[in-house]
Amino acid sequence: MIEIDITKRIKTYRGTEAFRLKTTFQSHIITRITGPSGAGKTTLLKIIAGLVLPEQGNIRVDGETWFDAAMKYSRSIQERQVGFVFQDYALFPNMSVEEHLQYGTADPEYIEQLLSIAEMEPFRKNQPHRLSGGQQQRLAILRALSTKPALLLMDEPFSALDEALKLRMMVRLKDLFAVQQTTVLLVTHYQHEMQEFSGAEFRLAQEDR
């Protein structure tokens, strides 16, 4: 279980505002995080990953403290071992598809499995500038999975994929998550998107601030 009780001052177009959140997320299921633009969905994922640090509060994951402002403790990004699918993909321009995955795992069989999940085998030697937007997004998902993270944070991970491919991938990903016992927090802009695949929904409204 992920227990969050934090306050973070964030800059918005309205000025600096306090982002306050107290909630829990269940482990080993997919939770969709929905909400309007500017509600703090991406900030929430970054706070959990340790990429953004709150000013107050604490975060506990499966009984372990990841962040505690009162104790001035924050587990490093590396030690949190989350998988993160960035909204802008954040691919490494110097690496091919295969090299992205080799950066996360030394297991060639697992790399083949990942490539097959996203139907990326034909593009294994391509660098990001030789991939379409959808292919880049699929690679971003695979790279996040390459380290077999216990917690996967996905920020709008299917926005560039066509409906048919998205459905095929989700079926395969759900199987993988079940085998690896992955906890998934998935940010989506649309409230009804991915409904059939997720176990829970958390709606982040602007009033949560």
Next chain:
Amino acid sequence: MMDLEPIWLSLRLAALTTFLLLLIGIPIAYWLSRRQSLFRIIVEAFITMPLVLPPSVLGFYLLLAFSPNNALGKWLQEYLSLQLVFSFEGLVFASLIYSLPFMISPLRSAFAQLPRSIAEASYTMGKSRLQTFFYILLPNIKYSIFTAAVLTFAHTLGEFGVVLMIGGNIPGVTKVASIAIYDSVETMDYASANDYAFLLFAITFTIVLAVFIFNRKAIKSPFE
């Protein structure tokens, strides 16, 4: 027959300065590209000074600093047996300071232009800052590293004012190509001056041309 010694000396000075500045410049440029603070801005202003300062001003202060009559020069000579005035080592040291902005500036901009998220992605994969630096950040600024190295090399090759102040005109030790041109003109030996000048022009033009050709590729990089 043309004496090629000054040309070799210039090339040696430029190569050594470029190599050392790559080692020093890359970490400094990375540090400067991180979030701005007043201290970083002051350091950056100091590093940029040789771009705008007359070389004779820099040369004069370095001459004073390295002189065995003054504290730093005395200390260097007594404890490290290092004589930096009128020596090749002195030229290298002065060139490091004089050419520093030519190395730092392109590298700093390149680091600053890299999306922050690519380093963050690497961290979330469990990679340390050092691994991220060598496997992700450095390979993705390789065009800028090449440009910075070539600019530094070409700039050091043409250095005159600082070299004259610090090194003087000792054949085989501090008499580099730019000094040899000045020396030849002073003795009315225009033929030798022309030889040195033409050779320096040809080398520098080839280098600048190489940068332009190489950087045509860089424009296709996703960060441009």
